[in-house]
Every structure is written in C-alpha cells, then in structure tokens.
Amino acid sequence: MYQYDNYDQAMVDARVAEFRDQVARRLEGKLTEEQFRPLRLMNGLYLQLHAYMLRVAVPYGTLSGKQMRMLGHIARKYDRGYGHFTTRQNIQYNWIKLSDAPDILADLASVEMHAIQTSGNCIRNISSDQYAGVAADEVADPRPWAELLRQWSSFHPEFSYLPRKFKIAVIASAQDRAAMRLHDIGLELVKKDGVIGARVFVGGGMGRTPIVAPEINAFITEDEIISYVEACLRVYNRYGRRDNKYKARIKILVHELGVEEYRRQVAEEFAHMKALGLNPPREELARIAAHFATPAYESGLSDDLDRSDPDFALWVDRNVTAHKQPGYAIANISLKPIGGIPGDASADQIELMADLAERYSLDELRVTHAQNIVLPYVKKADLYALWKELEANGLGEPNLDLVTDIIACPGLDYCSLANARSIPVAQKIASRFASNGRDAEIGELKLKISGCINACGHHHAGHIGILGVDRKGTENYQLLLGGSGAEDCSLGTITGPGFDENGIVDAVEKATDLYLRERTEGERFLDTYRRLGMAPFKEAIYG
C-alpha cells in the first residue's frame, strides 16, 4: 500500500489546522454560512436531511487494517455506531457534529486519511478495480497510476474550480469491475506490442443525462497518461458550461462538441503540453509503484479446500474469487445481509474486518463500488476460519452479485436531494427473493436503486434498475431493464409507468419469473433481456 511521505502528511495536517480555524470562525460568527459552505464542502462535510454528513475518501478503495480500525473508531466516538460504504468506494458518516469535525479530520490524518475533495467541483477520489494487484486477468497493477493521479489531482490549482465535479476511474483488466465507462474519464491500462499504455474514455456518467463514455484515444503510453488527462481537463475547464449546472459535466461538452471535435481539441492541447515537458518524471511513478510491490507470498501452498461444511462451501462458491497466486484467494465480504441496509456496517463490524485483514489478508482491505468489502490476500487454508468469524458477526451472507446484493443509495431516509426512499425497497426485494431461495436460482443479477435522478445508486447501470421519483408528494418507482456497468456497458431502459413501494417489488418478481421461464443454458438475466428485448418483459410486468 502507498504510505505518505513528509509532503503528503504535511499537506493533510495543514488542511486539518486550516479547517479547525475555519470551524472556530464559523461558530464565533466570523464566517457566514455562505462563506463557510464551500470551505466545509472542500473537506467533505455536507448538511444532509438529519445532520451534517462527512464523506471520507478511501483512495481507489484501498485500506490498511489500521485505517479501517480508525473508521470504526470514528463511527463509535463521533457518529451513532455505524458508517455507510458508498458507490464511489468511500465511507460516509450520517450524524456528525460540526464542532467535532476538526477532531475527526485529525484522527483521520493520524492514519494517512482525509476527506479532501470528496465534494465540490474538483477531481474526486480516484476509483479503481477492487481486485487490483491480485486479479489474474490484469495487464498491470492499476494502483500506481491511481495513486499518481491522486497526487496530481490533490489541490491541483487549475482544477479546483471546474464547471462541475469530476470522477476518474482506472482499471487494468478487460473485465470492468469499476464501471469505468460511466466516469468523466475512464482509463483502461492495456498492453500494445509489449508496451504498457492506456485506452482513454471521456464523457461518461450517470445522473440525469446518462452517457457511456466514448473512446477518445485508443492508446497513449504510460508516460503520457498524466499529460493527456490534463489536456482532457483543460479543454473541459475552458469550454465546459458554467451557466447551467445541469449541463456542466464533461459528458455534455463531449456530446455537444462531438467526439471528433473534442478529440481534436484535446490532441491540440496535448501537443502543447508535450512541448512544455509536463509529464511527471518516471522516477516518481517508480517511487509510487514500489509501494505496491508484489507481497511476499508463501510458496507451496495447497489449493485444496475442505468443503464438508455445506454453508461454507456455498459461501466459497458465491463470495470467493480466484487469485493470481496459487494457494491464495480473494474473499468478498457482503455488506448486504438479507433485510439489512446495503453498505452499512457497525463500528464493531468495521473493527472486526480490520482485525481480519491483519490476521488473514496481509493487512489490507478494499471497498467496492458495489458497497462490499474485499480481503484480497487470503490463504485458502485460512478461508474456513475467516468465514466462521464473518458468519458469527453478520458478515457471511453468500450473495455476491445475486439479486439480493443490491446497490442502494441512502435515499430519502438520509439524503436531502432524494425524492423517494431506496433502502426499504432494497430490503423488501432482498427479503422476498431470499425467502424461497430464488436469488440463488436466478444467479447473477445486478439490481441497483437510486432515490433520485442523480443516480448515486447507479440505477442506469443495473441489469434491473429502480429510480425513485416524487409523484405529487408520494414515492413512486420507475423500473429500468438492461443496464450494465461492466465491460458490456449499457444503459437501462424504462419499462413504462412507475409503481408504489409494493408494486415495484412485484414488478421485479414478474421480470425475473419471465427470465426463469425463458432463459437458455448459461444465460444471465441481462443476456436473456438482450436476446428477447423489452416487449415480453413489458407484457409480463404490465399485461
């Protein structure tokens, strides 16, 4: 894992001191809310439906045991005993006192963490593949580039006041586990003629205008990545709309200019930047990459597993993923207990996961955009002991990628922007499908729920998506089918008129019943939908 150098630590410590002073001045009346609001947002502190909410950055979703333990400590000491892992691999606390915020940031800084750039019109936390460094199918480890981008974008003076927020994802596998093409910039590391470089996708996103990012450049070399990304941002910063926040994202600029013209302008800017020699030195990438060196794996470990406990075998089949190193496995911890709140974990659970990472996973965890946790370095011989502890503490749900492994935004239960509640719908769907084992029978089905059009719950990218809307003051839910955030990226299509809370659960069941009747060997729900099209699903749902 990357560890702060003196510059990193000094920057974060200075920001804590600065924010402590700003909070004191606000409470003393020396700053108005109008003056203070952008300052608190720069430190991830929102005012939400019930209280202040703090969003803490988890760079590309990677945490050490010590950092995870601190997240549990914050949940217990400053919040109400829990935290919420988000669809951008971060964590949010829902009940923060303004007067406590500086102490929380100081606690975070003590473990090399912060909440900088988790809000505002700047480059947000870089997201990545939760299996980075351990996936058998990756061409390179994306984390050094994600870290380089993090350092480059932190306090970047030119990009601190962009037209709108800006999200970047980096992956290095053909299999996209990070919804890369639904980011403002998506980078896919690839190898061409033995040379590492990147495909560059620009102008993707969800929200009210969902767009799958088009490819802007099929290959830039690894030395050019930062400069090229900077050129992409410069064109956006110059021409992105600032007069209308709903048209201010880069996806609108790319769409309105057209891909060819945007590509041409970026190329022109890139040529200018190359002449200036602004690429970071190779030594810096090498310095960062050294932090992500292959760990000292034990050799000669067995790949055999004792599967005599059927519940353990089920969990292995569902939640354990192949590791590139013989004798090791990637263990996925579901934060989706049936009837629970997607992405929530108690302080006790967070601390337990920190302990388990230290004992079983070379002191490392990952947060996934699907709101689960990954232990990336577990010896197969340790899986049973690990599972026993997870199971005993409400963390052993064997439902990765099933219909019960639902992404849900906080919705109207917590969010002041939401139009409808997301969590109760997720709970009802999970309970119905788990009660008769149909979740396992259906297999992979990614269901994603947003409580408003801002799409924090990624409803556009769900095989089944649900969007909560406000219809004359009451909650109403639209159903979408056919979305995907993976390498077969697509946007869901609305089926028709919306439903009330119980009606949407019935509608999901009707759609999956049709799938079960019509599927062919090996077809996922998404495959069957793509083969049959919307009409039979519409008939099944409304007919």
Added chain:
Amino acid sequence: MKILTANDLATGDVVWWAGDGWSRLLEQAVDTGADGEDIGKREEAARHVVGAYVVDAEQTADGPRPAHIKERIRGLGPTVRPDLTLKPEAGDLTAWVI
C-alpha cells in the same frame, strides 16, 4: 399551517421553531404564519441554526404533520433505523411517514 425547520449550527440536529426557541420535537412546532422566513433569517444571523426553511403542515391531534414526506422523515428520523429516531419505543412509525 406554516412551520419552520432548520439544523442546529453546532450539532446539526434537526430542529423546529417552537415559538420562543428551537425544539428537536416536531410536535412542539408552532404555526409561524407569515413570519417564518424572517424568524429563520434572524436565527441564522444569530448563529443558532443553519439552513432554515418554511414548510406547509397540517395540525393533527398528535401535533403538526408536514405536508411532504421529506419533512416527515426529517421530523421522525430514518424510517429504516427506528432505534435512531426520537421515539424508538414507539415501534414502527412508517405509517405516519407514508
């Protein structure tokens, strides 16, 4: 009726204007008539609260009931965590919210 809500500046708690100060209890909210916005601005300037705004509500036997579900959830707390509401002992209050 019109009632006034805000968040306590230091703690962030949801509060309701109770006539002579702020209360965390929605049932203590009073009808501000046409004065809500002025009270909100005055209280924000005094650094008691932040984000004050007026909402429509109806008076019921149990006290004011906001017209929109968003403020009903503000008044109760998250419907999915009754243990964190102001009335955890009251059991399922979802029906009141919906």
